[in-house]
Amino acid sequence: MKRVVILNDLKESDIRPDLGYSRYKELLAENIRRYFLAQDCLLEVACPGCGATTVCRHFLAMGLRYCVCGECGSWYVSPRPSQEKINTFHRESTACKFWRADLVEKTAALRSEEIFSYRVQWIAGLVEEFCPEASVLVDRGSRYPSLLTQLIRQKLFSKIALLFPECFEQEAFLPREADILRDQCPQAYADVFVAFEQIERCFDPGAIIREAAQVCKPGGIFVLTTTTSSGFEYKVLADQSPNLIPFDRLNLLSFEALLGLLNKGGFRVVEASTPGRLDVEMVKKTMEKLPASSGYDLWKYIFNYRSPEALHSLQEFLQQFQLSSHVRIAAVKEQGSYEQSR
Numbered sequence: 001m002k003r004v005v006i007l008n009d010l011k012e013s014d015i016r017p018d019l020g021y022s023r024y025k026e027l028l029a030e031n032i033r034r035y036f037l038a039q040d041c042l043l044e045v046a047c048p049g050c051g052a053t054t055v056c057r058h059f060l061a062m063g064l065r066y067c068v069c070g071e072c073g074s075w076y077v078s079p080r081p082s083q084e085k086i087n088t089f090h091r092e093s094t095a096c097k098f099w100r101a102d103l104v105e106k107t108a109a110l111r112s113e114e115i116f117s118y119r120v121q122w123i124a125g126l127v128e129e130f131c132p133e134a135s136v137l138v139d140r141g142s143r144y145p146s147l148l149t150q151l152i153r154q155k156l157f158s159k160i161a162l163l164f165p166e167c168f169e170q171e172a173f174l175p176r177e178a179d180i181l182r183d184q185c186p187q188a189y190a191d192v193f194v195a196f197e198q199i200e201r202c203f204d205p206g207a208i209i210r211e212a213a214q215v216c217k218p219g220g221i222f223v224l225t226t227t228t229s230s231g232f233e234y235k236v237l238a239d240q241s242p243n244l245i246p247f248d249r250l251n252l253l254s255f256e257a258l259l260g261l262l263n264k265g266g267f268r269v270v271e272a273s274t275p276g277r278l279d280v281e282m283v284k285k286t287m288e289k290l291p292a293s294s295g296y297d298l299w300k301y302i303f304n305y306r307s308p309e310a311l312h313s314l315q316e317f318l319q320q321f322q323l324s325s326h327v328r329i330a331a332v333k334e335q336g337s338y339e340q341s342r
């Protein structure tokens with residue numbers, strides 16, 4: 001199985017400007033109260049990583065409860081809103097509208113250069129290696145029109161279809177060449193099925209994996225990115241992590257649980273990398289704001305007394321040994337696995 005390391009630096013503030021990100025979190029906390037907590041509409045769920053109900057610890061974030069699975073180490077919000085309520089929240093809440101109007105637009109150029117171009121290169125490499133005859137790409141939950149524009153420019157696929165796009169006010173910016181599928185996708189339709197940042201935000205991650213197995217042709221590739229609880233940021237900071245945002249991160253599956261779900265779903269994982277570039281900076285910045293009595297002595301010592309090169313090496317180490325919080329996976333649908341995945 002392949003592992004990829006990406007070495008150029010990226011600053012958190014580049015893709016999440018401090019002021020805008022704080023405002024987004026304030027709006028989110030208020031919206032979560034109004035849409036979910038005040039309406040008493042939440043549903044208890046078992047661990048989405050392994051199905052267990054053994055919770056070894058839990059904590060609150062924005063009024064919602066994160067459970068840590070005693071079996072597989074995944075973190076998940078339970079009770080949680082239904083998928084229908086999640087969809088309404090994406091579409092209508094002031095927090096999500098702010099995210100799209102303010103943060104995404106302000107960081108569009110940098111996201112395009114630093115994040116989307118990597119994703120396009122990644123897909124191009126996977127197609128060349130595993131599926132050179134590919135003609136159809138399905139992107140689930142598309143949120144970034146500029147990523148799709150870049151993909152179309154590459155001319156890798158004769159058809160690009162957007163399944164349940166989440167662009168809302170920005171739909172006018174979606175490339176005209178892309179088909180929009182709002183209800184469902186034909187079975188065995190896609191050579192490449194893409195789900196960027198979907199597993200962490202949905203009601204049931206297993207349902208997305210089953211959907212990918214049905215939509216992918218045999219031998220097709222399922223490409224996904226998500227955030228994992230096995231990453232440095234969450235392992236070190238736990239509930240102090242500034243990115244523990246329950247609505248964006250309903251499911252932080254452990255690295256192992258994620259691979260297990262894919263294997264069970266009829267996929268052969270061909271790449272599992274954690275090419276995150278922000279973990280060390282994020283943890284360092286968070287610790288600078290915590291009181292001296294907060295612990296973390298080893299990490300504070302390293303951040304205070306070791307050079308930028310040491311911190312750079314630490315981030316490289318995290319990538320190399322699959323310990324960053326940002327994970328990307330490519331998995332090939334096994335021949336004849338459709339029945340198994342139903």
Ligand SMILES: [Zn+2]
Pocket residue numbers: 047048049050051052069070071072073074257
């Ligand atoms: Zn579990």
